[in-house]
Amino acid sequence: MEQSQSSEPKNNNRVLLIVALILVLLGINGVLFYMNQQKGKQNEQLTADIKVKDTKLEEQIKQYEALKADFERQSQEVQGMGLANDSLEAKIASINADLLKLRSFKAGSFSVAEQRRFKQRAANLEGQLRKKDEEIAQLKQDNEALYTETTTLKERQNRLTDTISTVVKSNQELSEKVTIASRxxxxxxxxxxxxxxxxxxxxxxxxxxxxxxxxxxxxxxxxxxxxxxxxxxxxxxxxxxxxxxxxxxxxxxxxxxxxxxxxxxxxxxxxxxxxxxxxxxxxxxxxxxxxxxxxxxxxxxxxxxxxxxxxxxxx
CATH class of the missing domain: 2.60.40.10 (Immunoglobulins)
Structure with a gap:
């Protein structure tokens, strides 16, 4: 009877120990599960950040390609009017350099600072683009007005008498002679x-x-x-x-x-x-x-x- 009573506390202690071990294991598993969850969330966040950066990079490249196309259009328009387009060619060369830099970024390496810098530069270029478009529009308007005025003057000149035409021709010949003589x-x-x-x-x-x-x-x-x-x-x-x-x-x-x-x-x-x-x-x-x-x-x-x-x- 005494032996049975003494073995009962030992059994109770063993049960308690097993329960404690189970609780410890459950705690460790819980911690590991929590850490894995946090790491998964971090990886998901990192993946999301990389996607956002890559998306921003693609958007920035498309914006610079559009700016390049617009400046090339302006260059052709200015050249078509017989005007110098050196400044536009310089801007196009600068945009090409920026595009080369943008395309050199590796996945996820397009930092926030770089995003801001290229975004601000693109905004400045867009402002210059709009201003140049206004200048080109004004030049076209002035050229049209000049063309109309020139056409009107030609029509008036064509209605002049033969005598006045002869005088004009004589004056031109005299002016040419003076120019030649003054060389x-x-x-x-x-x-x-x-x-x-x-x-x-x-x-x-x-x-x-x-x-x-x-x-x-x-x-x-x-x-x-x-x-x-x-x-x-x-x-x-x-x-x-x-x-x-x-x-x-x-x-x-x-x-x-x-x-x-x-x-x-x-x-x-x-x-x-x-x-x-x-x-x-x-x-x-x-x-x-x-x-x-x-x-x-x-x-x-x-x-x-x-x-x-x-x-x-x-x-």
Missing amino acids: LQAENIRIGVVNARNKEKDDDDNEFKAKRVEKVKVTFNIARNDVSPKETKQIMMRLIEPDGAALYNLSTGGGTFMIDGSEAFYTAKQDLVYDNSRQPVQFLYAKGAPYKTGLHTVELYEGGVLIGKTTFTLK
């Missing part, structure tokens, strides 16, 4: 060369040794012209090598100008206040590289018109 001419054109020791050499035959040429010196006088107005004139000098190409370097004063409606390169230029006194003019040009052998040509221009020309040979 400057370069006279006494001479070519000299300067070697590396800064020693100058002239030759009546205009023949020099190429390896000794450091600089080419061109001197001449502006011929008297009582018709040409006394004002600042811009003289361009073209030094043309044997292969027909004009020497051109921005760092040494080269550039472009128009000759008979076509763009051409000039080697050097200088401004001259014309005073009708047979002023001397000098160009001293250093190529900075060995000169080619063969026949070289020097052309002088004022107002896009040839005013003098000569040649020299480097052997």
